[in-house]
Amino acid sequence: MIPLRTRLAQALDYVWGGWGAAASLLLLVALWEAGHEAYGTLVLPSPRETFAMLWRMTLDGRVWPAVVETGRNALAGFLGGVLVGGLLGALAGLSDMMRRLLAPVSTLMLGIPAIAWVVLSLLWFGGSGLAVVFTVLVTSAPVVFASAAEGVRSLDGALQRMARAFRVPRRVLVWDVYLPHMLSYLFPAVATALALSWKVAVMTELLSGAGGIGDGLATARVQVDTVKAMAWILVVVALLLAVEYLLLEPLRRHVLGWRRELPGAETRDPQGI
Amino acid sequence: MSPAVMIAQDSPRRMSAGLAIDAVSHAFGPEPVLSGLSVTLPAAQVGCLIGPSGCGKSTLLAMIGGLLRPDQGRVAHPFARPAFVFQDPCLLPWRDARGNIAFGLNALPMSRTECSARADRLLGTVGLTAEDGEKYPRELSGGMRQRVALARALAIEPDLLLLDEPFSALDVGLRRQMQALVRRLIDARGLTTVLVTHDLAEAVRMADRIVVLSPRPAHVAAQHDIGMPRAARDDGFVQAEVGRLLADPATAEALAVEGLS
Ligand SMILES: Nc1ncnc2c1ncn2[C@@H]1O[C@H](COP(=O)(O)OP(=O)(O)OP(=O)(O)O)[C@@H](O)[C@H]1O
Ligand SMILES: [Mg+2]
Numbered sequence: 142m143i144p145l146r147t148r149l150a151q152a153l154d155y156v157w158g159g160w161g162a163a164a165s166l167l168l169l170v171a172l173w174e175a176g177h178e179a180y181g182t183l184v185l186p187s188p189r190e191t192f193a194m195l196w197r198m199t200l201d202g203r204v205w206p207a208v209v210e211t212g213r214n215a216l217a218g219f220l221g222g223v224l225v226g227g228l229l230g231a232l233a234g235l236s237d238m239m240r241r242l243l244a245p246v247s248t249l250m251l252g253i254p255a256i257a258w259v260v261l262s263l264l265w266f267g268g269s270g271l272a273v274v275f276t277v278l279v280t281s282a283p284v285v286f287a288s289a290a291e292g293v294r295s296l297d298g299a300l301q302r303m304a305r306a307f308r309v310p311r312r313v314l315v316w317d318v319y320l321p322h323m324l325s326y327l328f329p330a331v332a333t334a335l336a337l338s339w340k341v342a343v344m345t346e347l348l349s350g351a352g353g354i355g356d357g358l359a360t361a362r363v364q365v366d367t368v369k370a371m372a373w374i375l376v377v378v379a380l381l382l383a384v385e386y387l388l389l390e391p392l393r394r395h396v397l398g399w400r401r402e403l404p405g406a407e408t409r410d411p412q413g414i
Numbered sequence: 415m416s417p418a419v420m421i422a423q424d425s426p427r428r429m430s431a432g433l434a435i436d437a438v439s440h441a442f443g444p445e446p447v448l449s450g451l452s453v454t455l456p457a458a459q460v461g462c463l464i465g466p467s468g469c470g471k472s473t474l475l476a477m478i479g480g481l482l483r484p485d486q487g488r489v490a491h492p493f494a495r496p497a498f499v500f501q502d503p504c505l506l507p508w509r510d511a512r513g514n515i516a517f518g519l520n521a522l523p524m525s526r527t528e529c530s531a532r533a534d535r536l537l538g539t540v541g542l543t544a545e546d547g548e549k550y551p552r553e554l555s556g557g558m559r560q561r562v563a564l565a566r567a568l569a570i571e572p573d574l575l576l577l578d579e580p581f582s583a584l585d586v587g588l589r590r591q592m593q594a595l596v597r598r599l600i601d602a603r604g605l606t607t608v609l610v611t612h613d614l615a616e617a618v619r620m621a622d623r624i625v626v627l628s629p630r631p632a633h634v635a636a637q638h639d640i641g642m643p644r645a646a647r648d649d650g651f652v653q654a655e656v657g658r659l660l661a662d663p664a665t666a667e668a669l670a671v672e673g674l675s
Binding site for chain 1: 504517
């Protein structure tokens with residue numbers, strides 16, 4: 142086991158490494174301020190105004206319920222997507238026939254733009270939270286599907302044979318061979334799906350008026366209130382950063398620590414809609 | 415599966431008996447890989463399997479270790495604890511070198527402290543430092559990985575050692591060093607060993623019995639015993655012996671195919 146001191150040092154390292162990120166964020170705020178001075182409040186409100194507005198909205202009790210609403214929908218859709226994508230992926234990994242059946246479907250689903258799903262889900266579920274959950278689910282499931290399939294398919298490989306040769310008990314086989322193997326396949330995909338789920342959730346809310354952060358953005362747009370719109374965008378960005386740096390990155394270090402210090406290796410998967 | 419096929423675990427009284435491979439045939443799909451192959455190896459001796467690439471050496475080794483059942487024939491030996499060094503090192507990427515060495519100990523009734531003490535000892539045995547022990551496989555060189563795989567096999571204190579080209583990733587200097595190390599360990603523990611190799615000189619340096627396999631489907635093309643004690647085999651002896659073996663037409667023919675393919 143890793144001694145406590147090393148862990149503490151690692152945690153400090155991580156926090157200290159945050160200065161780089163903070164510096165780059167502050168630089169962005171400076172650019173924002175410059176843009177504001179060049180184009181005026183109607184196009185780009187100043188950071189100060191925006192943060193003040195955000196503060197006021199928070200005090201009014203409008204931000205937190207919206208975050209909870211969006212978070213709940215995004216998380217429900219994400220969990221559903223991971224479950225569906227993971228299970229179907231596992232099936233496809235176990236049986237060649239299932240893979241031949243499911244792989245094209247998954248590719249097709251990946252190819253459908255998220256916005257198309259938004260339109261469909263609005264037609265099917267109206268302006269309810271269900272539309273958001275559904276959209277997030279169908280966009281995140283195919284992301285997980287391929288990795289789960291590949292993970293399960295490659296389980297039965299050389300390492301399993303090695304474990305059999307050394308006659309280790311089943312518990313060790315599952316815990317030391319299967320689980321890390323699956324995690325190394327699934328984790329990047331699940332992280333991508335989680336980041337994706339926020340963005341898709343906000344987008345769906347915006348178009349459906351189903352409440353949450355996206356609804357706030359839509360209202361700001363109707364009122365042509367750029368300050369409010371920017372404040373809502375700040376909320377989304379803050380949530381994304383929090384999920385990335387407080388949840389995913391520490392987990393990634395813990396789970397995929399053995400990939401550390403690979404020269405030129407990209408442990409993070411490209412994200413995006 | 416025919417009832418004649420079995421991996422026999424003979425009684426301890428017959429411990430002096432060694433490995434017996436009797437008329438083994440096997441096929442993957444329609445193409446036979448082994449056809450009626452018979453080999454014996456007395457306990458505490460080193461047998462070398464040499465033959466052209468793809469002739470079925472790794473397949474035969476898997477049968478000896480009980481990982482694969484032959485379609486026909488019989489593999490019998492009294493050994494309870496075989497250990498493999500695979501052709502590809504097969505290390506767990508998510509365990510550091512020490513963790514990999516200790517992996518096989520999971521099958522034995524041992525406490526954690528005993529396990530890690532033994533892993534530490536074996537790091538030293540194969541010439542790795544404590545720092546190397548903290549490294550993950552992808553941070554190790556090919557030769558270091560091979561040594562970790564060897565240490566993992568030795569850690570379980572096997573009575574049968576199955577080595578599949580364990581030195582092929584090493585440069586000449588390190589290869590000679592590792593050969594000497596394995597030779598010493600084998601002699602010290604009286605380990606029955608089967609070593610697969612492509613290199614006749616290596617076979618002459620290591621083996622009590624050299625079994626030359628024919629191209630696929632493999633059968634025994636020739637067999638040579640080397641009487642000289644391992645410690646006394648110097649370079650001159652090895653060279654002369656390689657020449658003598660290649661003078662045997664069956665051996666030369668089986669190994670010449672390798673040069674062509
Ligand atoms: N699991 C398998 N399924 C199908 N064919 C296999 C399998 N394992 C081995 N073979 C085939 O059996 C033959 C013998 O393979 P094997 O690995 O035993 O050769 P080898 O003598 O060890 O070769 P090399 O010296 O290159 O390692 C090869 O032609 C290979 O294609
Ligand atoms: Mg082989």
